[in-house]
Amino acid sequence: MAWETVIGLEVHVQLATKSKLFSGSATTFGAEPNTQANVFDLALPGTLPVLNGEALRMAVKFGLAIGAHIGKKSVFDRKNYFYPDLPKGYQTSQLDHPIVGKGSLTITLDDGTSRTIGVTRAHLEEDAGKSLHELFPNDTGIDLNRAGTPLLEIVSEPELRSAKEAVAYLKKLHSLILYLGISDGDMSQGSMRCDANVSVRQQGDSKFGTRAEIKNINSFRFVEKAILIEAQRQIDILEDGGRIIQETRLYDPDRNETRSMRSKEVANDYRYFPEPDLLPVVIDDAFIAAVKTTLPELPDLKSQRFQSHYGLSEYDADVLSADRATADFFEVVANACGDAKLSANWVMGDLQSVLHKSELDIAHSPVSAHALADLISRIKDNTISSKIAKTVFEAMVNGEGSADTIIESKGLKQVTDSGAIEKLIDTIIAANPKQLEQYRSGQDKVFTFFVGQVMKESKGKANPAQVNDILLNKLKK
Amino acid sequence: MTSEMTPKMNDALKQGVAELARSLARKDFTSVELTRAYLERIDQHNPQLNAYVTVTGEQALVQAQAADQARAAGTAAPYAGIPFAHKDIFCTSGVRTACGSRMLDNFIAPYDATVVEKMRQAGMVMLGKTNMDEFAMGSSNETSWYGPVKNPWNHTLVPGGSSGGSAAAVAAHLCPAATATDTGGSIRQPASFCGLTGIKPTYGRISRWGMIAFASSLDQAGVLTRSAEDAAILMQMMSGFDPKDSTSVDVPVPDYLATLDQPLKGLRIGLPKQHFAVGLNPEVEKQIRAALSEFEKQGAVLKEISLDNSHLSVSAYYVLAPAEASANLSRYDGVRFGYRCDKPVDLEDMYKRTRGEGFGDEVKRRIMIGTYALSAGYYDAYYIKAQKVRRLIKDDFDRAFREVDVIMGPTSPHTAFPLGSKTKDPVTMYLEDIYTIAVNLAGLPGLSVPAGLVNGLPIGLQIVGRDFSEAQLLNLAHRFQQATDWHTHTPGV
Numbered sequence: 001m002a003w004e005t006v007i008g009l010e011v012h013v014q015l016a017t018k019s020k021l022f023s024g025s026a027t028t029f030g031a032e033p034n035t036q037a038n039v040f041d042l043a044l045p046g047t048l049p050v051l052n053g054e055a056l057r058m059a060v061k062f063g064l065a066i067g068a069h070i071g072k073k074s075v076f077d078r079k080n081y082f083y084p085d086l087p088k089g090y091q092t093s094q095l096d097h098p099i100v101g102k103g104s105l106t107i108t109l110d111d112g113t114s115r116t117i118g119v120t121r122a123h124l125e126e127d128a129g130k131s132l133h134e135l136f137p138n139d140t141g142i143d144l145n146r147a148g149t150p151l152l153e154i155v156s157e158p159e160l161r162s163a164k165e166a167v168a169y170l171k172k173l174h175s176l177i178l179y180l181g182i183s184d185g186d187m188s189q190g191s192m193r194c195d196a197n198v199s200v201r202q203q204g205d206s207k208f209g210t211r212a213e214i215k216n217i218n219s220f221r222f223v224e225k226a227i228l229i230e231a232q233r234q235i236d237i238l239e240d241g242g243r244i245i246q247e248t249r250l251y252d253p254d255r256n257e258t259r260s261m262r263s264k265e266v267a268n269d270y271r272y273f274p275e276p277d278l279l280p281v282v283i284d285d286a287f288i289a290a291v292k293t294t295l296p297e298l299p300d301l302k303s304q305r306f307q308s309h310y311g312l313s314e315y316d317a318d319v320l321s322a323d324r325a326t327a328d329f330f331e332v333v334a335n336a337c338g339d340a341k342l343s344a345n346w347v348m349g350d351l352q353s354v355l356h357k358s359e360l361d362i363a364h365s366p367v368s369a370h371a372l373a374d375l376i377s378r379i380k381d382n383t384i385s386s387k388i389a390k391t392v393f394e395a396m397v398n399g400e401g402s403a404d405t406i407i408e409s410k411g412l413k414q415v416t417d418s419g420a421i422e423k424l425i426d427t428i429i430a431a432n433p434k435q436l437e438q439y440r441s442g443q444d445k446v447f448t449f450f451v452g453q454v455m456k457e458s459k460g461k462a463n464p465a466q467v468n469d470i471l472l473n474k475l476k477k
Numbered sequence: 478m479t480s481e482m483t484p485k486m487n488d489a490l491k492q493g494v495a496e497l498a499r500s501l502a503r504k505d506f507t508s509v510e511l512t513r514a515y516l517e518r519i520d521q522h523n524p525q526l527n528a529y530v531t532v533t534g535e536q537a538l539v540q541a542q543a544a545d546q547a548r549a550a551g552t553a554a555p556y557a558g559i560p561f562a563h564k565d566i567f568c569t570s571g572v573r574t575a576c577g578s579r580m581l582d583n584f585i586a587p588y589d590a591t592v593v594e595k596m597r598q599a600g601m602v603m604l605g606k607t608n609m610d611e612f613a614m615g616s617s618n619e620t621s622w623y624g625p626v627k628n629p630w631n632h633t634l635v636p637g638g639s640s641g642g643s644a645a646a647v648a649a650h651l652c653p654a655a656t657a658t659d660t661g662g663s664i665r666q667p668a669s670f671c672g673l674t675g676i677k678p679t680y681g682r683i684s685r686w687g688m689i690a691f692a693s694s695l696d697q698a699g700v701l702t703r704s705a706e707d708a709a710i711l712m713q714m715m716s717g718f719d720p721k722d723s724t725s726v727d728v729p730v731p732d733y734l735a736t737l738d739q740p741l742k743g744l745r746i747g748l749p750k751q752h753f754a755v756g757l758n759p760e761v762e763k764q765i766r767a768a769l770s771e772f773e774k775q776g777a778v779l780k781e782i783s784l785d786n787s788h789l790s791v792s793a794y795y796v797l798a799p800a801e802a803s804a805n806l807s808r809y810d811g812v813r814f815g816y817r818c819d820k821p822v823d824l825e826d827m828y829k830r831t832r833g834e835g836f837g838d839e840v841k842r843r844i845m846i847g848t849y850a851l852s853a854g855y856y857d858a859y860y861i862k863a864q865k866v867r868r869l870i871k872d873d874f875d876r877a878f879r880e881v882d883v884i885m886g887p888t889s890p891h892t893a894f895p896l897g898s899k900t901k902d903p904v905t906m907y908l909e910d911i912y913t914i915a916v917n918l919a920g921l922p923g924l925s926v927p928a929g930l931v932n933g934l935p936i937g938l939q940i941v942g943r944d945f946s947e948a949q950l951l952n953l954a955h956r957f958q959q960a961t962d963w964h965t966h967t968p969g970v
Contacts, residue, residue: 039588043808045581046568046590046687048722078804080851082828089807142812271851273860276693276801278723 001239002203005231006211007166007196008158011173012151013183014127014191015058021126021150022049022092029189037129037144043087048277051076055150056281058182059099059124060291062152065180065298066119068103073282074123076275081268084142085129093153095272098123099281105156105176106300107168108318117169118157127151146190152182158197158208163227167220170194174220175299179324187218194223198230200238209234210244214258217251226251230258302327310340319348325362329369336373339380346372350390354397366397375403383407384414385464416463418470421454424462425471428453439475450475486514490650491967494707497559497653501548508541508548508558512602515560519604519651525632528645530565530623531573532605540602547600556710557600562655564643565606566613567593567698568687576689577611577621577639580809580816580835590687591719592656592698599714604652608642611837612806613660613691615639616909617899618667620839625896628670630934630968634893637667643701644671648968654702654711660692661794662888662913664699665925669888669937672927672966674954675701676708679944680920681726684719690805692798693724695917704964705926705954709733712947728945736948737955742776744953747881751787752912758891761936764929765887768938771960772885772953780881784873789866790915795907796850796863797918803847809835842903871919878943883953886912888925888937916941924950927963935966 020027023040040047063070075097078090100122108114129147133140154173160166174192177183185192199211214230217223229251234244249258297305299321306317306327321327326347334343351372355362367375375396379389384407395406407413415421428450429436439446454467489511492500501508516534523529537560544558568574568586570593575581589597596603611620618626618641626641628634629649636645640657644667647655657664659677668675676699683698690696700711713734718727746769753762769779811817811831818834821827836844850859877884890911899906916923921941928938938957942950958964 042813044568044587044814045574045576045584045689045808046586046685048686048724050721050723080804080807082807082810084810084812084824087808087813088804089810090804269853271804271848271853271856273800273804273851273856276724277690 003200003231003235004203004205005162005227006158006199006201006208007160007163007227008211009156009160009166009169010195010197011154011156011170012127012193012195013154013177013185015055015150015152016181016183016191017052017054017058017150019052020148021052021055021124023148025148027149029191031145033141033143033145035145037147041087041144041148043089049092049275051278051281052150055124056099056283057291057294058150058180059122059152060283060288061180061294062122062154062177062182063100063103064288064292064295065176066100066103066105068119068122069101070283070288071097071099071101072284073097073280074099075280076124076278077272078275079125079270079272081270083128083131084140085131085144085147087129087144087147091126091128092275092278093125094123097280105169105172107165107172109164109168115165117159117165120155120157122152122154125151125153158199158211163224163231166196166227167224170220170223175322179296179299181296187220190218193218196223196227196230198227198234199244200231200234209238210246212244212246212258213248214251215248215261222251222253225253225256226258229256233258296324299324310334310344312340312344316344316348320344323362329362329365332369333373333376336370337376337380339376342376342379343373346376350393366399367393371396371402378403378407382414382416382463384412385460387464388412388414388460413461414463415458415461416466418466421458421462421466422470422474424457425450425454425467425474428457429474436475447471447475480517482514482517486510490514490518492653493704494556494559494561494653494702494710495704498556498710501558504548508544508602509538511558512537512541512560512604515604515652522649522651526627526629526645526649526651527624528607528626528642528649528651529562529605530575530577530608530621530642533572533603534605536572537602537604540597540600544600544602554598554600556714558602560602560604560652561596561711562604562607562643562646562652563593563596564609564640564655564657566609566658566689567656568689569593569603569606572606574606574689575622576613577609577623578836578840579622581689582622582816584815586687588687591684591721592715593687595714595717596656601714607640607646607655610639610641610663611840612689612802613639613658613663613696614802614839614843616662616666616906617894617896618642618645619896619900620837622837627896628893630671630893633895634934635670635896637670637889637893639663640667640675640701644668644673644675647671647673647701647703650967654700654707656698656711656715657701658688658696658698659913659917659923660695660697660798661917662910664701665888665913665923665937665939666909668701668925668927669939670893670935671701672935672963672968673701673703674705674708674924674926674958674964675699675937676712676924676947676950677916677922678712678716678947679726679922680917681724682728682922682945682947683715684717684722684725686719686721690801692801693805694801695794695798697917703967705951705958706734706737708924708954709737709951712951716947726945731948733948733951736952739952739956740776741772741953741956744772744777744883745881746772746777746779747782747877747884748779749784749787749877749884749886750781751784752886756890756911757887758931760931761887761889761891764931764936765938768928768957768961769885771957775956775960782877782881782884784870784877784915786866786869786873787915790870790918791907791911793863793866793870794910794914794918795846796859797867799843799847800850800860800863801847803844803851806836806840806844811835839903867918870915874915874919874921874941882942883946883949884941886939888912888939892931892934892936912939920944922947922950924954926954926957927966928957928961929963930966935963
């Protein structure tokens with residue numbers, strides 16, 4: 001019996017607006033509880049919502065980036081339920097007329113193949129506050145700072161067929177929202193949340209199986225594990241002849257299992273009806289066109305351009321274009337020093353190591369793009385070798401100055417005077433007659449010994465290419 | 478403390494807003510004297526009438542003093558220092574705002590409604606907050622947590638609702654004017670029952686920011702006064718676009734006083750045949766027709782029209798208003814403010830007992846009706862259907878306004894009814910608004926002017942106009958009041 005997993009993802013993205021979706025309260029993360037909740041957020045009597053235009057623009061921007069239909073007339077609806085972190089007793093969301101309609105996202109899998117995944121819709125809604133159960137002995141603390149923050153709920157078609165695909169989709173989505181600058185997409189802080197709808201069916205079956213919804217998974221890794229374990233749970237039940245119950249489940253990363261969330265019968269009748277305190281949102285072509293001008297070059301196009309314009313490999317282009325800041329950084333370096341390949345290597349290699357180790361993002365790189373370009377230029381003009389460049393780079397990271405300053409102060413200039421190198425080589429050869437005999441008798445490996453000695457004697461400064469050439473010549477005789 | 482009730486002040490208490498402005502300008506008396514006189518009268522008569530729930534005496538005197546100082550310095554706004562009252566549905570910063578409910582008995586609003594702020598900027602002196610049906614749900618002011626309000630014309634009768642407190646206060650000269658709200662007739666019907674001029678403007682004319690919501694798409698603020706001129710003055714202060722209210726409309730506010738005297742020759746008045754049919758008290762009809770002939774005398778033309786879907790308006794309203802209310806009142810849960818039951822054992826217990834104890838019967842009834850109408854399986858049959866009927870009702874008016882300029886008829890089918898006479902069957906109470914409700918459904922402006930007495934009790938003539946035709950409605954009311962004197966009749970107290 002071959003089983004197929006069917007996954008649809010609902011991703012909630014917290015939009016990076018300065019104020020909330022319907023009120024002017026600040027949205028900064030980490031403030032003291034209930035210091036960012038005004039009379040509207042507290043749902044005091046008589047308060048009314050006013051739509052945040054920036055949130056609307058961000059939603060449209062996202063829609064354009066995924067090639068989606070933009071709803072020229074979208075409507076907000078009230079979703080009614082009682083919970084202490086939902087002050088009004090209803091959440092203002094969008095049901096039948098969302099701001100963004102059908103679009104798609106193309107994902108690349110590990111084996112290099114691409115798949116286009118449909119996005120059903122994306123809509124705006126307000127976030128709820130936070131319920132803190134652990135802080136108080138017998139009570140729950142309600143923090144309404146988050147209540148009213150704008151969310152964009154992005155719903156995929158149930159077209160994902162494996163946990164790996166789901167992660168690829170999520171990562172692509174994550175990269176895209178950062179690219180657009182509409183969210184910081186930080187899953188650990190909750191600015192990007194993922195619910196996974198998982199079902200299984202027999203290979204070849206066209207009907208969908210009953211799905212379970214796994215809510216609020218907060219890391220890419222957990223998404224993959226949760227889907228795998230849930231699919232297996234369902235398969236086990238079905239193979240035993242049982243039935244899948246449509247329900248909401250939570251993923252427990254400690255036990256690597258999903259658990260049912262519903263402890264009592266809750267009739268989830270949200271009694272949706274159009275929000276009477278807001279007008280339908282009507283936007284025209286001019287509005288959409290204006291938002292379109294704010295779209296950055298998207299990752300896929302950027303990658304293609306890196307390949308065609310800079311001659312990078314598909315892999316390098318994909319890696320560099322995945323993060324907008326990194327892509328921009330790379331281009332500054334490449335254009336300043338004129339060597340795209342070297343720039344790519346340095347950015348993806350040495351620089352990334354440093355950033356990763358110090359847990360910095362590229363915006364806070366200790367070495368600026370121009371400084372790196374200067375370093376690469378020194379390699380290209382033979383002032384230093386690649387190997388020495390690594391030393392110089394390390395010093396630059398430590399804040400010891402520019403490439404030139406460091407090369408000068410540490411006397412790292414490469415020796416390129418062939419006369420000097422020849423003299424050095426002669427000295428080394430003369431001092432090692434045994435090895436000379438060994439080489440001349442056919443032991444080619446001894447060559448590296450000579451290279452090593454020359455480099456050591458020159459304190460690494462001899463131009464390696466020249467050393468190679470001259471040494472080969474000398475040893476031949 | 479000596480009484481303020483000198484003959485001069487007694488006289489002052491009879492003056493309307495327009496007249497008071499002139500008296501204060503002439504320095505016949507000070508704002509402080511005037512305010513003291515009102516406070517004394519409230520002290521004397523409010524216990525019987527129960528029109529005021531909160532009297533803000535100290536604050537009022539401070540405001541009056543400020544007005545007097547401004548007047549002395551020559552910097553006073555034209556209506557500064559004139560006392561008035563706010564219906565207890567408007568949030569008043571630092572002052573209890575209870576909305577007629579136990580649920581908000583302990584609620585001190587931390588901010589001012591836009592209407593409140595505007596009145597304050599005009600320098601008006603707030604005497605207090607008036608009683609009302611709980612959460613504006615009622616047509617008799619009998620559902621208030623603070624007890625019923627008595628009609629000053631006859632204390633065994635209701636003043637009308639939900640703005641019964643404001644109406645009783647103005648009619649009994651406990652203030653010259655009072656703000657109010659109207660969702661299905663709650664300004665016009667009390668105006669009719671108490672012999673007052675009451676106006677509910679076009680939906681979106683006055684900001685709802687700070688006005689405690691009952692039914693969001695129907696609620697509108699307005700005013701109860703003793704003359705059209707006074708209503709125009711207050712409408713001027715209260716109206717205007719407010720960016721804090723997304724449903725407020727950005728249409729310029731005309732000078733309502735400037736057009737009060739315009740002649741009405743050639744005016745086409747539509748009389749809906751459905752409003753002159755079975756159910757209308759014959760004595761009331763007689764008075765109404767007499768009032769209409771006044772307009773004919775001034776050159777208007779009467780024409781019978783039909784509002785075909787009239788008979789559906791009460792039903793549509795009693796699906797839509799409760800539906801919106803059921804969501805608007807969900808925030809009253811004992812979590813962040815307002816009433817909370819004693820010693821809740823868990824969340825569900827807190828919700829159930831807080832709302833069970835905090836809300837009165839009529840409010841609970843409407844929440845349940847509204848929840849039902851929105852629930853799965855019933856949404857299409859009730860809510861959607863009612864919205865469609867609403868569209869038909871609006872279309873009826875649009876069609877009528879192609880043939881006529883304004884629509885007139887009785888505000889209420891009869892005069893004020895006895896307290897307790899309609900509380901057994903909610904539907905009989907709902908039918909009180911039979912002539913007024915459609916106006917809210919259509920979002921149109923409506924006004925009620927005193928148009929006669931039946932067995933010594935006032936009845937009102939309703940005037941309905943096109944969107945944003947408040948100036949015209951006030952003009953017609955004013956012209957009527959220049960030719961008649963019904964509006965000058967006030968009860969003994």
